[in-house]
Amino acid sequence: MLKKEVFYWGMYDLANTIFSALFVTFFFPFYVKTFLGGNxxxxxxxxxxxxxxxxxxxxIIGAWSDNLGRRMPFIIIFxxxxxxxxxxxSYTTLALALIAGFFANFSYHAALTTYNALLPKIAGKYDLGKISGIGIGMGYIGTLISLAIAAIILSRLGWETIEGxxxxxxxTAILFFTLSLFTFFGIKEKKKIETKGFFSALENVKKTIVQAKKHKTFFRFLLAMFFYANAIFAIIVFLFLYARTQLNLSVQAFFAVYLIQSVGAVIGSLIAGKYVDKYNSKTVLWYSGVLWVIVVAALMLFTNLVVFIIAGTIGGAALGAVWTAQRPKLLELVPKKNVGQFFGFLELTNKFSGVFGPIVFxxxxxxxxxxxxxASVILFFAIGLIMLRD
Structure with a gap:
């Protein structure tokens, strides 16, 4: 494990979490609903x-990157x-903004998949949880940095203005791109002497699906993550709109609350990384799910600011723990040579979950x-918890 490589790898977590925070959670939903008339x-x-x-x-993208033996070209392009x-x-009508948001979110997750598959190269066998936790922790540090810069800009342009x-x-675009440059130039990959192309990647994916019976434990894990991700993506997309409609929080007030919750996520991810290595990732995932059920139940029963801050901070820590433990758990279950492809299946599971979670909510x-x-979020977490049990 090289410390420089860990830093360069973690910088992409720092960069892409800015997109998740400012675009997905905050301003795309707010802009579409408030200024473009969406719902x-x-x-x-x-x-x-x-x-x-x-x-x-x-x-297919994951299998293709496996065949090429390179992840960075995919990460850079997307x-x-x-x-x-x-x-x-910001320069389009409602319909075009929805289309741009659609493909921006697609590209974000396509890059994230091949980024995750870099983890075995960066971390040793016994450092997976620690390094994964560092990456997630750096991601939330990126959130804190972006919130601080955004607050300075919004204090001048107006917190709830169209210009702001x-x-x-x-x-978001500038910070995401410029901070990603550390990863683009810092991570060096050796190109395979012999590489296979796109259609070979398709064959590999088909073969993995056909041989699913040999990977029962892996696919049970995927099913559990399917229900977890349904709940998590719904929360990420609608957290701000929930606070605005149920608690009448302004953009400025929610910034302060989200800052506190992000600190909780940093702490949760770093602690979870240590526990993954000391115990196991499955235990961390299970207790994180239990915490989320408690958090969401509290938000359902008590619609006041104090509960929202406390529950959200605990939820932030649990979210950081889920992201930290998920990557090492997958690496425990799959052949190292096919890790990109199997991370692709994890993303497939997460994104199919992302189809249902936000739409249902x-x-x-x-x-x-x-x-x-x-209530739908609690149901998704509960089913995921059942699937994690032996």
Missing amino acids: EFQIGLVFGLSMLLVAILVP TVICCLLTLLV SKAMFVL GWLAKYYSYQAGM
Whole structure:
């Protein structure tokens, strides 16, 4: 394990979490609903259907990167596309903004898949949890940095103005791209002497599906993560709109709350990394799910700011723990030579979950209530917990 490589690898976590925070959680939902006349169901469809496309294509991208023996070209291409489309959102109508948001989110997750598959190269066998935790922790540090810079800009342009919101798309694209440059230039990969192409990758994916019986434990893990991810993606997409509609929080107030919750996520990811290496990733995943059920139940029952801050901070820690433990658990279950492909299947599972989670929550919030949407989140976590049990 080289310390420089760990830093360069973690910098991409730092960079891409800025997109997740400023674009996915904050300003795309806010801008679409407030200034373009969109609604929760449309927002849910954008993120849900883009994840469906990821679910279809990402295992092939992962297998292709395995065959090439290189991850960075995929990470660079999809990151650049994501940043360009993020910029485009602020200059378009509702329909075009929804389309740009769709492909920006697709590109973000396509890059993330091949990035995750770099972990075995960066970490030793007994450092997987620690290094994964460092990456997730650096990601939330990126969130804190982006919130601080965004706060300075919004204090001048206005916290809830159209100019301020448009500036956030520019800021997101610039920060995501520039901070990713550390990874682009810092991670060195040796090219395979013999490489196989795209159609060979397709064959590998088909072979893995056919041989699914040999990977029962892996596919049971995927099923558990399917239900976890349904809940998590719904929360990520609708956290700000929930706070705004149920607690009447302004953008400025939510920034402060989200800052506290992000600190919780940093702490949770770093602690979880140590526990993954000391005990096992499955235990960390299970207790994280239990914490999430408690957190969401509290938000359903008590709609006040104090509970939202406390529950959100605990939820942030649990979220950091899930992301930290998920990567090492997968690496325990799969052949090292096919790790990119199997990370593709994990992304497939997560993104199929992303199809249902945001759409179900958005539909329930639009046509029933946010409490009904929260109930769907608890159900998803509960089923995931059952699947994690032997």
